[in-house]
Amino acid sequence: MRYSIRMPTNRIINVELGDRSYPIVIGRGLLGGGFDLQPYLAGSECLVVSNETVAPLYLDKVMVNVHGCSVESINLPDGEAFKTIETTASVFDKLVASKANRDTTIIALGGGVVGDIAGFAAACYMRGIAFIQVPTTLLAQVDSSVGGKTGVNHPQGKNLIGAFHQPRVVLIDTATLDTLPDRELKAGLAEVIKYGAIADVTFLGWLEQNMPALLERDPDALAYAVQRSCEIKAEVVAADEREAGRRAILNFGHTFGHAIEHCQGYGKWLHGEAVAAGMLMAAELSGVGSVELSRLRRLIRAADLPSRPPAIGAQKMLAAMGMDKKVLRKTLRFALLHRLGEATVTSEYDETLLRRILEAAD
């Protein structure tokens, strides 16, 4: 049981990407005086991009992390509905108004939406300026803040417009999870479970044993869950930064999950909730045995996450997954399991089974 050993110092994971390598620093109390961000800034000026929910809680603290710098800030409206080009344009306007230049650093303070928009703005402003991720939700800490995927939604599809743009450092203060609503904490646990399912059955076992501690927000349990998740993500990203192949295993449960979100309307189900139900559908499509399927289902239920999709209808789901005639011709690619702890990306799947899984959910 690795987590039972108390670690006195910060946990640091390096994302190895040559000259784009960067550390993920994990610890409790890093915001405020706990960590000096200055060595990671491109210059002495930065723009903190946050939102109306997170800024009142943590903006003052981040100011201490960049003490002595010239700091501007902008608060975006909160929610996936605002992850748009228009919101990104408001960040550009703020950058221009504050005469930001190539040496300015953008600091994303918030959840996945803030990180995706701020990162995309950093990727495009003057064709790329430095940025730093300070994720404050579990989902952002274990997933969206690591790996350099940035972007916004198009009315017709999620994350259709974006860029790969790696941060200079990811600063994870696990104390920010103290203020996270229960439902969002659980949604983040869906991605944590995902890492066990696709890459580490030992970690899956650890999660089974420690799910009650995680739900009770035991600091050490949360820190270890974040650490192990980031380790797995860092390893996958280092091997395939631009998702030419293997990185797509991180999409396990997401093809179904995105379709659920799309059909329900974004925001009704949280991303993690849709991914939880989606992982079970993907596991079934993988053809893993019923023992393994039940094991994953039990863990998802233990995290108080949905184990079944909402009633949407097979046709609507298929359409949302892009399975119209045009894409059927090319066949869709799924992240599927060989077994728990081992995933692959493949277009070899059982179409009849896929339809049965979707129809069963009606």
Next chain:
Amino acid sequence: MRYSIRMPTNRIINVELGDRSYPIVIGRGLLGGGFDLQPYLAGSECLVVSNETVAPLYLDKVMVNVHGCSVESINLPDGEAFKTIETTASVFDKLVASKANRDTTIIALGGGVVGDIAGFAAACYMRGIAFIQVPTTLLAQVDSSVGGKTGVNHPQGKNLIGAFHQPRVVLIDTATLDTLPDRELKAGLAEVIKYGAIADVTFLGWLEQNMPALLERDPDALAYAVQRSCEIKAEVVAADEREAGRRAILNFGHTFGHAIEHCQGYGKWLHGEAVAAGMLMAAELSGVGSVELSRLRRLIRAADLPSRPPAIGAQKMLAAMGMDKKVLRKTLRFALLHRLGEATVTSEYDETLLRRILEAAD
């Protein structure tokens, strides 16, 4: 006289950028049946991005270059005023509507504005899809289509929003110059002259001798001018893709030129015209001798390009160059000449001389 040797085949220049390397293919009659673009497509689907001026002339021909593929097209409004995020969003809408995916290739058919927007859309759609440049203006052929700079304007600044995204091939059919208005041809020659001024005094001599032939649109003269310009640009870009340093010598004349365009309102002076006047201001700031300065001035006049900026006023020009208090503190960087044929990027310049140059233009 290299150009006097007739070259029977296409001229090919390779831009050496590791796994992002690509050829620039130059020839007369490449559009239509003259060159097969299919080997450069990511898949069998493409979107041709053009404008309302160029499409009626050349869209049918490009269709032959990608014969057998599934081709969609979109025509943007013509002009620098439309180089905006909003126009880029219309390209995203078209991509989504035609169910474009990671294997779709964007083909930019037109001048610099079309290439910059289409390239930026390709950089961002699904975090990056393939694209091809088919430049139809001299300016685009010798400058903007090569090197991977893409992007759009912000109301407060030119090219503020963009990405580095290299094309898979640049296809230059010099026959497209037949339909180019005289004024645009001359504006393109300003960038051609720039290459001689910053990197090749022999080429500058060739330009002096062949300027009449170029203005008369002698096909061989134009082809050689395009070839030598692309060779120089390819070399500079290969050495410094992301403009960490040396690539900025390509901005010779542009700091002044952009300020002229900005103060005049974009479109009044063409980019090349502003750069022509800007190069002489930059040459003067460089402190090159009067013989060299006169030589450059004569060549610019021989191309029927402006050798003096319009009456704007030193204060307005300084402000447009970003020389307010904030940037003065950091000092501006200029591309300056050691001598004709040799440039450098420096923040060491004579501020008094700068003011005198700007005041002389009042």
